Amino acid sequence: MRRVPRWALISSGCAPVLLIGGWIIAGMLEGPGYDPVTQTISVLAAYGAPGSWVMTGALFGLGVCHLFTAWGLRAAARAGRLALAAGGVAALVVALLPAPSSGGSLRHGSVAAVGFALLAIWPVLAAEHGRPEPWGLRPVPSVSVTALMGIGAAWFLFDMQRHGAAGVAERLVTCIQAVWPLVVVVSCLLHRGRDEPAG
Incomplete structure (x- = not known):
């Protein structure tokens, strides 16, 4: 297995930390007019929002x-690494194309949707088959976390239509997407540690 740097x-x-800290601080700056249960993260980054910066x-x-x-995730399959990197690029573009304060934006929404799809599918693409691999790169956990993100996305879309708890659904999905790379890295480092000879 190729080594993953510390x-x-x-x-x-x-x-x-950046994602969750960002929405907590921006939400505090937004004040009581912002409802994190029903409103999305994009509202916090919209033009003119107090915590947009x-x-x-x-x-x-x-x-x-x-x-x-x-x-750095050299142990993962190349397709998964490319999807994760492309998801990172999508996050950069989302930051550069904030939604207007008056409502949604086709450009912003389209880039966010592409970024979500890339970050949802990268665990499956990164999985390795046919040899002992770190837990985070095995097929079953990879497919499971992708399925969980898909369920969360369906919940988000459903609640966006009926003005329900879309903010909660979005935060759940984006939190899973932000944490999973850490899970994979930790599993790779622990796997490497077990494989290295003592002494």
């Missing part, structure tokens, strides 16, 4: 983290 722990670990910076940082993690 610095990948930093890039993969910073991703969920925080949320935009968090999304930009998230994209950079995914790019570095994809670079």
Whole structure:
């Protein structure tokens, strides 16, 4: 198995911290008028939002983290690494194309949808078959987490239509997408540690 550098722990670990910290701080700056249960993260990064600079910076940082993690995750299949990197690029573009304060944006929504799809499918594409691999790169966990993200996306779309808990659904899915690279990196480093001879 190709080695995963320890610095990948930093890039993969910073991703969920930036995302979650970003929406918490931006939500506090937005004030009581913002409802995190029903409103999306994009509202926090919209033009003119009080905390837009925080949320935009968090999304930009998230994209950079995914790019570095994809670079360092040498144990994963190339297709998965490319999908993770492309998801990072999509996060950068989302940060550069915030939604208008008056409502949705086709450009913003399209890039966000592409980014979601890439980050949902990368675990399956990264999985290795036919040899002992780290837990995070095995087919069953990889397919399971992709399926979980798909269910979360369906919940998000359903609640967006009926004005339900879309904010909760979006946060759940994006949190899973931000945390999974860290899970994979940790599993690779632990697997390597078991394989290395003592002494």
